[in-house]
Amino acid sequence: MKLFDVYPLYDVTPVSAKGIVVTDDKGQEYLDFYGGHAVISIGHSHPHYIKRLKDQLDKIGFYSNSVKNPLQEELADKLGRLSSCEDYNLFLCNSGAEANENALKMASFHTGKSRVIAFNNSFHGRTSAAVAATDNPKINAPINKQQKVTFLPFNDSDALEREIKKEDVCAVILEAVQGVGGLDQPSTAFYQLIEKLCKKHEVILIADEVQSGFGRTGKFFGFQHHGITPDIISIAKGMGNGFPVGGILIHEDIKASYGLLGTTFGGNHLACAATMAVLEVLEKERLIANAKHLEGYFRGLAAEIPQIKKVKGRGLMIGLEFDFEVADLRKRLIHNQYLFTGGAKDKYVLRVLPALNITERDLDSFFEGLKAELNGTP
Numbered sequence: 001m002k003l004f005d006v007y008p009l010y011d012v013t014p015v016s017a018k019g020i021v022v023t024d025d026k027g028q029e030y031l032d033f034y035g036g037h038a039v040i041s042i043g044h045s046h047p048h049y050i051k052r053l054k055d056q057l058d059k060i061g062f063y064s065n066s067v068k069n070p071l072q073e074e075l076a077d078k079l080g081r082l083s084s085c086e087d088y089n090l091f092l093c094n095s096g097a098e099a100n101e102n103a104l105k106m107a108s109f110h111t112g113k114s115r116v117i118a119f120n121n122s123f124h125g126r127t128s129a130a131v132a133a134t135d136n137p138k139i140n141a142p143i144n145k146q147q148k149v150t151f152l153p154f155n156d157s158d159a160l161e162r163e164i165k166k167e168d169v170c171a172v173i174l175e176a177v178q179g180v181g182g183l184d185q186p187s188t189a190f191y192q193l194i195e196k197l198c199k200k201h202e203v204i205l206i207a208d209e210v211q212s213g214f215g216r217t218g219k220f221f222g223f224q225h226h227g228i229t230p231d232i233i234s235i236a237k238g239m240g241n242g243f244p245v246g247g248i249l250i251h252e253d254i255k256a257s258y259g260l261l262g263t264t265f266g267g268n269h270l271a272c273a274a275t276m277a278v279l280e281v282l283e284k285e286r287l288i289a290n291a292k293h294l295e296g297y298f299r300g301l302a303a304e305i306p307q308i309k310k311v312k313g314r315g316l317m318i319g320l321e322f323d324f325e326v327a328d329l330r331k332r333l334i335h336n337q338y339l340f341t342g343g344a345k346d347k348y349v350l351r352v353l354p355a356l357n358i359t360e361r362d363l364d365s366f367f368e369g370l371k372a373e374l375n376g377t378p
């Protein structure tokens, strides 16, 4: 059997990784400024993470959600405290798309309505309702196009008000900082208007923190830069540092009932252990503060490079805009400078999404490699 060929691959085969360094099958070391799509939050093979997972595996790796699993409560408690979201309840699942799928489903259950408002250039995943709320017709099959979704531009208050007033909207979903789209973010005033209109018209506000959550933007959640309270928050990616885990935080105003949501694998013992390890390291090593600090350092270094037109994003969810398409530059950064970076739907934006425990020295190395490549020196 062959693999279903849906991924264009770089010719690199990583076989081990530690911290920010990824080593391939030929012994070549790369610096990872992409974290495998913003997933590696506390660094590859963090010793505490390995220990937590190994210890858990020695006890019990999995049982279904038909029996008690105290690790889930421990996790909900710690996540609530560290994120300052203690008045939410936690539902655990396995990925970002699944988190958003459940968030949209809850919004529809709760309001009895079905139209969704999403934003231009959004990315929310590849499953049914999540992909329909993703602004990319190419990844929406006819079956997904049955969903009712209206896409609006960021910061268009009139359009938002006009659509919400139709009283058929169950949810507004948005990323605090757009990931795949290319690091755009709405204004605080627009965020607050969304919150106000959602409350007034009984619409659920979903903050998709799948990529921006778990400290990446310099606060635990990206929406916390804007002083608002979403009804549902979706999480995944950095949450498990590579272990597939996702979830939604549901405000306690929204009531649960048996059977409303469910999953076989979600919240299993290993997923909980991985997420607990991430939270413990984020707290102990003060990584959210580090992400915030390094944004300033990053912007300082970027300002010295004339080819960079704009720095976008927040914390260590950050991007560099050029006046040329960056696909070729990314390839050259991998093969000549041994640096992993990310692209975006906006082809002019190079995304940088490293683990939150990198150092100023790591950013120096990144900019040295970038400068060498931009100036054509080996």
Ligand SMILES: Cc1ncc(COP(=O)(O)O)c(C=O)c1O
Pocket: 037, 095, 096, 097, 098, 100, 123, 124, 125, 126, 175, 179, 180, 208, 209, 210, 211, 212, 236, 237
């Ligand atoms: C903001 C956002 N939401 C949802 C998803 C989907 O997550 P997953 O690939 O885990 O399904 C992504 C993935 O890139 C994302 O960036």
